């Protein structure tokens with residue numbers, strides 16, 4: 166059975182934005198004290214994306230700010246790597262700050278950018294933390310074994326595996342290892358990539374991922390969940406056998422890219438509920454809910 170969609174989906178569409186955008190989708194998510202914050206990708210009329218903050222008090226309704234938090238233009242010396250847009254942010258709370266990993270898109274192909282913020286009003290852009298081609302990255306929310314860790318998806322030579330690496334300072338990365346390959350002959354056989362930032366649970370690091378399979382002339386994007394060893398995060402110790410969410414409703418099937426559910430973030434509530442923010446058809450922002458217990462049980466269903 167799939168996780169529960171919010172009955173009033175979508176929670177945000179282009180009509181909710183006060184300036185002209187083609188679409189709003191693929192939002193990073195974080196709860197700061199009692200405020201829910203989404204950092205949303207907005208595709209501007211010229212087809213290039215910026216990142217826009219939206220805030221809300223209940224996790225179900227959001228008000229977008231009047232202007233983007235991060236645009237390609239404000240990237241100074243890194244501008245050439247993001248000239249075609251900034252996309253798909255993931256947010257990790259770490260050592261009292263929020264680290265945003267996002268895709269910089271340009272003629273050089275996608276790469277992973279890192280920025281830090283205290284409050285989502287001012288951002289400090291730290292620069293690229295991969296070479297192209299790479300995307301779908303997030304940092305772990307604490308050091309493990311004395312290092313920072315990140316997951317990403319290099320796409321060299323047309324392979325689409327998830328990788329993990331470590332760093333002493335968040336800027337210099339090494340000890341690269343393959344974390345997970347797509348499972349042949351299944352719903353994720355063409356490619357997989359990290360979706361949400363990893364979150365610590367009693368059983369290990371939980372994270373969402375997306376899996377893609379081509380059908381006829383198009384592809385279907387679905388969501389799954391994975392569990393990583395608490396001390397050895399390069400070891401996958403559990404993985405959902407079936408997708409936890411797949412495109413079924415009109416707002417997931419029809420849009421700029423049809424048959425897509427894609428997530429960049431989730432929020433863990435104190436009572437065990439998990440709010441998963443996802444986008445349907447690269448065109449809106451939606452909410453689905455489940456619990457930590459349910460996600461852990463799915464990871465045991467090998």
Ligand code: BMA
Nearest residue numbers: 191252253386422425427447
């Ligand atoms: C991925 C990314 C996402 C997008 C998804 C589905 O490769 O480009 O931004 O949501 O494809 O189109």
